[in-house]
Amino acid sequence: MDYLLVFSIILLTVFTLNSSVFAQTEIPYDQKMNEVDTETATFALGCFWGPDASFGALEGVVRTRVGYAGGDKNNPTYKMIGDHTETIEIDYDPEVISYSELLEIFFASHDPYRPAYSRQYASLILYNNSKQQDLALEMKRKLEAESGREIKTEIKKLDKFYFAEDYHQKFRLQQAQDFKNHYLSQLSMEEFINSPAVTKANGYFTGNGERDNIIQNIGELGLSTELQERLLERNSIDPAECVTFCKTEDADSVVINEEESDQELRERLTDLQYKVTQLDATEPAFNNKYWDNKEPGIYVDVVSGEPLFSSTDKFESGSGWPSFTKPLVEENIVEVEDKSLWMTRIEIRSKNADSHLGHVFEDGPKPTGLRYCMNSAALRFIPAEDLAEEGYEEFEYLFE
Numbered sequence: 001m002d003y004l005l006v007f008s009i010i011l012l013t014v015f016t017l018n019s020s021v022f023a024q025t026e027i028p029y030d031q032k033m034n035e036v037d038t039e040t041a042t043f044a045l046g047c048f049w050g051p052d053a054s055f056g057a058l059e060g061v062v063r064t065r066v067g068y069a070g071g072d073k074n075n076p077t078y079k080m081i082g083d084h085t086e087t088i089e090i091d092y093d094p095e096v097i098s099y100s101e102l103l104e105i106f107f108a109s110h111d112p113y114r115p116a117y118s119r120q121y122a123s124l125i126l127y128n129n130s131k132q133q134d135l136a137l138e139m140k141r142k143l144e145a146e147s148g149r150e151i152k153t154e155i156k157k158l159d160k161f162y163f164a165e166d167y168h169q170k171f172r173l174q175q176a177q178d179f180k181n182h183y184l185s186q187l188s189m190e191e192f193i194n195s196p197a198v199t200k201a202n203g204y205f206t207g208n209g210e211r212d213n214i215i216q217n218i219g220e221l222g223l224s225t226e227l228q229e230r231l232l233e234r235n236s237i238d239p240a241e242c243v244t245f246c247k248t249e250d251a252d253s254v255v256i257n258e259e260e261s262d263q264e265l266r267e268r269l270t271d272l273q274y275k276v277t278q279l280d281a282t283e284p285a286f287n288n289k290y291w292d293n294k295e296p297g298i299y300v301d302v303v304s305g306e307p308l309f310s311s312t313d314k315f316e317s318g319s320g321w322p323s324f325t326k327p328l329v330e331e332n333i334v335e336v337e338d339k340s341l342w343m344t345r346i347e348i349r350s351k352n353a354d355s356h357l358g359h360v361f362e363d364g365p366k367p368t369g370l371r372y373c374m375n376s377a378a379l380r381f382i383p384a385e386d387l388a389e390e391g392y393e394e395f396e397y398l399f400e
Helices: 004-027 028-033 049-056 099-107 130-147 177-184 188-193 196-205 211-218 223-235 238-243 263-268 271-280 384-390 393-399
Strands: 039-045 062-070 084-090 124-128 154-157 297-301 307-310 334-340 345-350 356-361 371-374 379-383
Touching: 004 062, 004 188, 039 049, 049 062, 049 084, 049 196, 049 211, 062 130, 062 188, 062 196, 084 099, 084 124, 084 211, 099 130, 124 130, 130 154, 154 211, 177 188, 177 196, 196 223, 196 263, 211 223, 223 238, 271 356, 297 393, 307 371, 307 393, 384 393
Parallel strands: 124 154
Antiparallel strands: 039 084, 039 124, 062 084, 297 307, 297 379, 334 345, 345 356, 356 371
16 A cells, blocks of 8 residues: 555656646747746845836736845844845846846836935845846946936845745735636646736736737747736837737847758848748838838849739828838739737738738738738838849830
């Protein structure tokens, strides 16, 4: 019987662990972000509930945790904090956001010139290495020189970070019982505390975060459709409005696998052109070649040269990407249902080259009411005066 009892306990333990791991892998954002190599910043700037959310919403911040640090007392608690300070621990991707940028946000997020109300709510930078120490001291001196005032923020080496009680972690989100119950039905409390998805949801729930980032990430946070919609609405984003969102994955975050890439195209295209046309990426808005181009001419596929759009149908959409009311040659446009980024949209691809071009939306001007939102990197512009020379003389009539 003893052997059977031990064997049963082992089976139960394995099942519990596997269930926990399975739950974690069900959240796409966690799967992706748990692979990121991070560095850690440790700050104190008053009550830790607010910074837990505001820093967590930042793009490049992978996860946050709150606790106690800066003092000598062993095993502090919220009710017996001793000489410690309420502190936030931030794991961040240095490829996306730097320690210096986090320092700037730290100083801008509270009043570092005012003496602390108490040790518990002191302004404190706890550096993890000499580089962080140098950057913190340098920024403190710079701000003091610019303001002519003394900064009260203390800068000292981190000795030990003590986790705060579970109910303090992602406190704002935990106050919303349906969000809390949803995540804790999938995750253990330890996973909840360390989850990149929960970190973002906590930040977005408080109204922090950039609109584009919220829309881009929300479909990967492991939330139900109802909770996704509520999170959007808390950030004054109409869920119905999201179907007009042009982006896919940012080109900067897309990696080209050289072994699997088309070498002929790699030689002909720039990295950005390849990422957009072949890997379905999106270039930056308002920072691309043709978004503000007003010259007369046509736009062709950068890969195949097939004619796609004309400047006669181009309009200023305010999206930051070149937009058209209709295709130049209808047969060269292929529509594909796109269910990425939480929403259902219509992707536009070229017929012959199968290049990813962008999306089409039903919010354009008359006469079509359509907005073909395209990537400049997928297009090549042929000025009207060069049409014959380039072999597109059949479209010269558009500019007579």
